[in-house]
Amino acid sequence: MNEFNQAYQYFFINQHITYEDALASGKKALEGNDPRRFYVYAILLQYFHDDDSKDAPYLEPITQGEASGCPLSGILLAILLQQGRAIDKHPAKAYTYYQKYKKALEDLSYQGEPMAQSMLGFLYQSGLFVKKDIENAMRYYHQAQKQGLRIAYHQLGLLYQQKGPYQNERKGHELFEVVLKDQFVSSLFIKGLQQLKEKNEEEATYYLKQAVDLNYHHAMFSLGSYYMTKKQPEKAFELFMKASELGHLKATYMVALAYASGRGVLKDDKLSEGYLKLAADKGDMLSAYQLAANYMKRQPRPYVDIYDYLMVAAKKKHPLAIHNLGAMFLQGDGVMQDVKTALSFFEQGSSLGLPISLFHAAKIYLEGVHVPKNEQKAKTYLEAAAKKKYKPAMQLLETLKRKTTSTSNYVA
Numbered sequence: 399m400n401e402f403n404q405a406y407q408y409f410f411i412n413q414h415i416t417y418e419d420a421l422a423s424g425k426k427a428l429e430g431n432d433p434r435r436f437y438v439y440a441i442l443l444q445y446f447h448d449d450d451s452k453d454a455p456y457l458e459p460i461t462q463g464e465a466s467g468c469p470l471s472g473i474l475l476a477i478l479l480q481q482g483r484a485i486d487k488h489p490a491k492a493y494t495y496y497q498k499y500k501k502a503l504e505d506l507s508y509q510g511e512p513m514a515q516s517m518l519g520f521l522y523q524s525g526l527f528v529k530k531d532i533e534n535a536m537r538y539y540h541q542a543q544k545q546g547l548r549i550a551y552h553q554l555g556l557l558y559q560q561k562g563p564y565q566n567e568r569k570g571h572e573l574f575e576v577v578l579k580d581q582f583v584s585s586l587f588i589k590g591l592q593q594l595k596e597k598n599e600e601e602a603t604y605y606l607k608q609a610v611d612l613n614y615h616h617a618m619f620s621l622g623s624y625y626m627t628k629k630q631p632e633k634a635f636e637l638f639m640k641a642s643e644l645g646h647l648k649a650t651y652m653v654a655l656a657y658a659s660g661r662g663v664l665k666d667d668k669l670s671e672g673y674l675k676l677a678a679d680k681g682d683m684l685s686a687y688q689l690a691a692n693y694m695k696r697q698p699r700p701y702v703d704i705y706d707y708l709m710v711a712a713k714k715k716h717p718l719a720i721h722n723l724g725a726m727f728l729q730g731d732g733v734m735q736d737v738k739t740a741l742s743f744f745e746q747g748s749s750l751g752l753p754i755s756l757f758h759a760a761k762i763y764l765e766g767v768h769v770p771k772n773e774q775k776a777k778t779y780l781e782a783a784a785k786k787k788y789k790p791a792m793q794l795l796e797t798l799k800r801k802t803t804s805t806s807n808y809v810a
Contacts, residue, residue, distance in 0.1 A: 402435055405442060410547060417446070417583075421443070433466065435463075436468060437463045437471045443455050446614065447645055452485075473503050473521075476499070476527070512541070516549055516550050522535035533564070536557055555572075586605045587616055590609060591606075594624065616646065619638065622638045631662030635656045636662075637649075638650075638653050648684070650676055650677035651674070654674040686719070687719045690708045717750040720746045721743065724744040727740035727743065740762070753786045757783050779791075
């Protein structure tokens, strides 16, 4: 079996090829000429990497595959750009790549390429670039499943278990059992999560531990989170640390929290900050915000770092990061004062339902100094914040009501 076939066969039922061997073969196969080589290597890397990281290693082979004209790589690049995972979201570029490769992908599927069939199944299942159509998705998945593609078994198993016109729990169970017995790591992980949701804790840990044994960092994080709920911080920390070493950013954040609090490990503020920075520099929202919040407590404040890390978190829609950026511009704290820019951040926070941002946006509109006065908009924001029991908004709203009543009762 040549290097490409060794890597390719990893994705099929009962091939008994270890992930490590498949990955090594996939890397060697990049020197070959099979048009699918970059895609196969990228998918192998993607299985065991955190999609939230901005330096995802599978982006390079995907880009190389697209440049070589591989439809599978081109469509996967379109999906990542549309979803904004591991790469900045860019719907226009995404649709351009989809349009460029959709006919070639359909041709590959018609020729019997199971990975192309499965990808078309995913597009119809998710409604990406095409109208969502579960029947069509299942048709493509069945074509790939008949050829032994494990992810097709997995997806069909899940779809048959969902409530709806195609629900068939027996069939779904049968398909899922095939991949569970075949130690397909995604299926072990999902089965574990399903059992956790159903409160079958013994079954849940059984499947999650199998996925952990296969070095699946998402399972390590989930099992670690489970142990935290069971007040077993030492077990949780061990799993978070393992997942962090494999690049799982949320696990790295949990390691940082453990060092900060001393839960499950000896307290160490220096190590805590180091892990926060490690995850934040790779794009983790929670770590970036926490690091900025820590820096804001320091004197003198490192404003450049505060601004940079708040921006990392704000780009991923962290409400408090967005609000704090607004506060910096409103007060001229570490940046040149700019009320209009502050308002733009407060309105972003308002769109996410943050009461304090709603309140500050309302005040700017009420004052009408740096932007046109808009009492109606201010009142709308205050009412939204008041509904969330934000006291300053409730008090200001009451003051405005009294003022309006007093004015209306005035007789010359």
